[in-house]
Amino acid sequence: MSELYDRLTEYSQSDIYPYHMPGHKRRLQGYPLAEICNIDITEIDGFDNLHHAEGILREIRQRASKLWKTDASFLLINGSTSGILAAISAAADKGSVILMARNCHRSAYNGIYINHIRARYLYPESVDDTNRFAGCITPDTVAEGIRECHEAGERVAAVLITSPTYEGIVSDVQAIAVCCHAHDIPLIVDEAHGAHLGFAKGYPDTAIHLGADLVIQSLHKTLPSMTQTAVLHLKGDRISGQRVERFLSIFQTSSPSYVLMSAMDLCMDILEKEGADRLERRLQDLDKFKHRVERLRHISCIFPDDPLKVLISAPSGHMTGKQIYDILLEKYHLQLEMAAGTYCLAMFSMMDDEEGYDRLAEALKEIERSLENQDLCQPHMVSTSGELPKPTESMPIHEAYDAPTVLIPLAQSIGRISGDFVMLYPPGIPFIVPGEEISADVVRYIRESTKRKLSLIGLTTGEDDFLIRVVDEQSE
Ligand SMILES: Cc1ncc(COP(=O)(O)O)c(C=O)c1O
Missing domain, CATH: 3.90.1150.150 (Aspartate Aminotransferase, domain 1)
Structure with missing residues (x-):
């Protein structure tokens, strides 16, 4: 099952007194969560250290690597979010250019922001005329994106796509990888929603078998694991494993939960035997x-x-x-x-x-x-990630996000430069990012979303209108 879990249970039943963290001291008997806290320890003797794994945690990493047939796999206890941040930071130097699918998760944009990266976007196909959610990114779109960057004199540090998407749309990762590798560009795939891929007939294969260089998967989304657990897989040497490890130690907590790590071990066991x-x-x-x-x-x-x-x-x-x-x-x-x-x-x-x-x-x-006999409400079409408005960039994300900003009514915002991300959550795909000009399309999109009572992040409720954060004109 999970050797880590067995060892934690054995330890919890021993007479060893804990003069160490965590502060519950495994003494919550009679309280809720006592059972979980009994196996919640820190990096004590015999239990290895995630940030320098040489023992049991290294074995779990190796188990993941064997299961997914990778060159290296890393355990993430801060979700795919931490893996995406580490992947972007490892692949792209400060100030470089990344070609990314516009329907990437907020965490990818955060990676762009903190590394002062210039994002160039790949817009997904629209797959469904009625519902207009985002479709796949085609290999042609990637080839065209690379060509445009090269024509503009920009070197592409990495291509980043999400597959499957939140809505379950899978891109042709194999062809995209071939296209990227022809230019020696690494391909990062956010496969947060696809940890189950590649294990059974009738399902698409996982990106890590199809040529991607780095693949990030949330175990907690589609596999039997606990919230926050995820893995990052590496294949080949286009991206340095050492850099990935360095950034993971920056973005992940220095006190990784052994409960979560034993959950990952158990998840892999179930996957191997029953997946x-x-x-x-x-x-x-x-x-x-x-x-x-x-x-x-x-x-x-x-x-x-x-x-x-x-x-x-x-x-x-x-x-x-x-x-x-x-x-x-x-x-x-x-x-x-x-x-x-x-x-x-x-x-x-x-x-x-x-x-x-x-x-x-x-x-x-x-x-x-x-x-059968009801009137139509004729909902005006608005979707989470499809039919994305295509606002024009006026400033790089980091410049606008760090600039002085003001809140103004949405009605007066057309033509101003956004100072924040606005997105539906879930799925956390921004339809405007800092530095982009707010267009009539963007405002319509926001209005339709609020009318539908969808949960929007990045807007403030004002007295007569929603307020949106824009870059202060004095600083533009
Ligand atoms: C496409 C995508 N990528 C990444 C993430 C972040 O995953 P996690 O919650 O494991 O950090 C999400 C979260 O919903 C997501 O939908």
Whole structure:
């Protein structure tokens, strides 16, 4: 199972007195969390040190490396977020250029900001006319992006894409890797949503098998692991493993949780022994689910490349994504992952079972019946990450983020330079970043999102209007 967990349990039952951190001293008997705290220790003798792993933690790293067939794998206890920050910092020197998918997660933009990197964007294809969520990044888009940078005299330090996306769209990583490597450019793939890929037939392969140089995966998103656990995989020598390790020691806590690390060890054990079987059973559940919902007319299920994601919308315009999300929660007690303008997202993992698929199919059939005679609400289209506005950059992200800023009403913001990120959360994909000119498109996008009551970060509620942070004109 997990050797680390066994050793922690054994230790917790020994008579060794802890004159060390953590301060609960494994003496929470009678309190909630006592069981977890009993195995919550620090870097004491015999338990290795994540930032200089030579013993049991090195073995867990090697287990990950063998499981994913990598040259090196690193354990992340600060989520994929820490891996993305380390990957960008290791691949790109201060002030260099990164070619990145515009629908990257906020953590990638933070990596750009702290390293004073110039981001050049790759815009995803729009995959679905009705729902307009972001599609894949094509190899042609990458080739074109590289060509444009080279024509502008810019050396591309790395290409960074997200695959699968939050909505389960997978890019052709193999062809993109070939394209990047032809120019000796490393490819970083944010595979936070794809830790389960490559383990069973019927699923796309993982980017680490398809030529990517660095791949970051959240174990906690689709595998049986605890929140915050993730891994970073390295293949080849285009990016220095030593630099990755250096930046991980900067971005990760100096007190990594042994509870989380034993959860990762256990997760790998379950994956090794039951992964393929469980994942294949989810495909069978999905097939039955598809069959049950295929005749629905007012509710539509979209099945993206990643079979663990199901997107639900009402294409006839009866309901917005948020309305479907709310009714599924309030009436059917089904908590979805996210609601967007026209659709919402149900996320499965290898640990689901038939019940998860059955309850959702039944609820959707019932909602369909209730919609038969209703008026259309004709939701105006707005999506989380598709149809991204394409604002023009007036200043690099770090200059605008560090410049003096002021809050102004959204209605007066067109033409001003954004001083902050504005995004829907989840999924945390910004549609305007510091340094970009706020366009009418951006304001429309924000207004539609607020009208739909989607959860927006980066705006303040003012008396008569929302307030948006812009660079102070005196400093422009
Ligand atoms: C595409 C993507 N990348 C990275 C992250 C960050 O992952 P974590 O929560 O493991 O830090 C997220 C979080 O939702 C995400 O959606």
